[in-house]
Amino acid sequence: MKTRVQGFLCAGVAACVAAGCCSDKGVDVKKSGAVEPSVVVKPFGKTKDGQLVNHYTLTGAGGVVMDVIDYGGKVVRLYTPDRSGAKTDITLGFNEVAGYETQDKYFGSLIGRYGNRIANGKFTLDGATYTLPTNNAPGSIPCSLHGGDKGFDAYVWHSEPLSEGKNVGIKFNMTSPDGDQGYPGKLDITVRYWLTPENVWRIEYEAVTDKATPVNMTQHLYFNFKGEAEGTILDHELTLFADRMTPVDKGLIPTGALVPVKGTPFDFTTPWLIGARIDADNEQLRFGGGYDHNWVLNSQSGKLAPAAALYEKTTGRYLEVWTTEPAIQFYCGNFLTDKVPGKRGKNLCHRGGLALETQHSPDSPNQPGFPSTILRPGAVYKTVTEYRFGVR
Numbered sequence: 251m252k253t254r255v256q257g258f259l260c261a262g263v264a265a266c267v268a269a270g271c272c273s274d275k276g277v278d279v280k281k282s283g284a285v286e287p288s289v290v291v292k293p294f295g296k297t298k299d300g301q302l303v304n305h306y307t308l309t310g311a312g313g314v315v316m317d318v319i320d321y322g323g324k325v326v327r328l329y330t331p332d333r334s335g336a337k338t339d340i341t342l343g344f345n346e347v348a349g350y351e352t353q354d355k356y357f358g359s360l361i362g363r364y365g366n367r368i369a370n371g372k373f374t375l376d377g378a379t380y381t382l383p384t385n386n387a388p389g390s391i392p393c394s395l396h397g398g399d400k401g402f403d404a405y406v407w408h409s410e411p412l413s414e415g416k417n418v419g420i421k422f423n424m425t426s427p428d429g430d431q432g433y434p435g436k437l438d439i440t441v442r443y444w445l446t447p448e449n450v451w452r453i454e455y456e457a458v459t460d461k462a463t464p465v466n467m468t469q470h471l472y473f474n475f476k477g478e479a480e481g482t483i484l485d486h487e488l489t490l491f492a493d494r495m496t497p498v499d500k501g502l503i504p505t506g507a508l509v510p511v512k513g514t515p516f517d518f519t520t521p522w523l524i525g526a527r528i529d530a531d532n533e534q535l536r537f538g539g540g541y542d543h544n545w546v547l548n549s550q551s552g553k554l555a556p557a558a559a560l561y562e563k564t565t566g567r568y569l570e571v572w573t574t575e576p577a578i579q580f581y582c583g584n585f586l587t588d589k590v591p592g593k594r595g596k597n598l599c600h601r602g603g604l605a606l607e608t609q610h611s612p613d614s615p616n617q618p619g620f621p622s623t624i625l626r627p628g629a630v631y632k633t634v635t636e637y638r639f640g641v642r
């Protein structure tokens with residue numbers, strides 16, 4: 251494995267582009283043979299408040315290439331091979347930090363302290379009531395979304411390259427101070443991204459606190475297996491390993507019920523095209539403007555287990571999502587519009603990407619019937635999610 255600072259030498263995208271073997275202009279060029287795993291680091295500009303941002307290119311031994319910045323741990327580009335070996339960037343992102351600051355901060359991002367929604371931006375824990383920023387209001391009902399006004403997506407994390415055998419990665423650290431966005435407790439967080447020779451992107455989340463606090467971290471990568479800004483994801487085929495989901499009110503807050511999906515447009519227990527039932531006459535689909543819901547995974551063991559599978563037939567790209575988490579949010583990009591510029595000068599579109607966010611269910615701090623998200627001093631928050639890329 252090679253590591254280069256300001257590197258240009260090894261099999262990262264910068265070197266690839268220089269050598270003409272793949273391109274971030276969207277030209278798909280075949281690449282064959284084993285790849286030497288590498289991590290290349292270079293600058294990625296500054297945030298609007300002047301913080302320097304690093305850009306890492308991880309090249310996995312299996313050929314997947316990932317560009318990641320330490321601002322929010324965001325995956326900017328993700329190249330995976332299609333059925334014929336051609337690599338395409340299959341995620342949404344921006345070429346500059348400003349894109350994330352002005353267009354959409356969640357693209358490809360780590361999310362915390364609490365991923366998803368908390369009703370009214372309030373919860374009670376051990377007798378005390380905490381108030382969070384209400385930065386979102388579906389159906390005009392305010393809630394706190396993805397950690398508040400400044401979630402973990404908007405931090406520049408401390409970052410360093412990792413390597414272990416044929417695996418390459420990045421380690422991210424940060425401390426969220428006591429009272430950050432209204433949450434109690436100083437939270438020390440470590441996240442590791444790994445890229446393996448089997449084309450697995452493994453994410454390991456860890457956190458410890460000095461006061462009881464809710465923690466629910468996730469990753470908000472968008473997928474479009476046909477390529478960034480190449481149309482909608484309605485033709486992708488999805489499987490969810492979940493017999494139940496958590497219906498929501500029009501503020502997208504769970505009612506508390508766990509409802510069987512059988513016989514509804516939410517049944518993805520066998521593969522279904524995302525577009526097949528999205529326009530069905532269904533109140534839940536109306537509330538979400540499409541799919542924007544949380545499924546209760548069949549595995550509640552806390553052990554790594556299948557959560558989702560995604561397939562696109564023209565490219566053959568196939569993904570399995572495995573997680574230790576008990577739930578998954580499937581969001582099909584209902585809020586995306588054609589006003590958002592893509593990385594290649596082509597605008598995105600409504601439903602131009604989908605996210606598969608492993609997590610605990612939304613609003614858990616206010617939902618006694620849901621598995622707890624409360625981390626207490628002395629305990630370690632530890633979750634793992636794997637995105638396993640392949641073709642069929």
Ligand code: GAL
Pocket residue numbers: 356366395470542543579581585605607
């Ligand atoms: C998702 C959420 C959507 C939307 C999106 C960010 O996690 O389910 O409702 O808020 O994040 O645009």
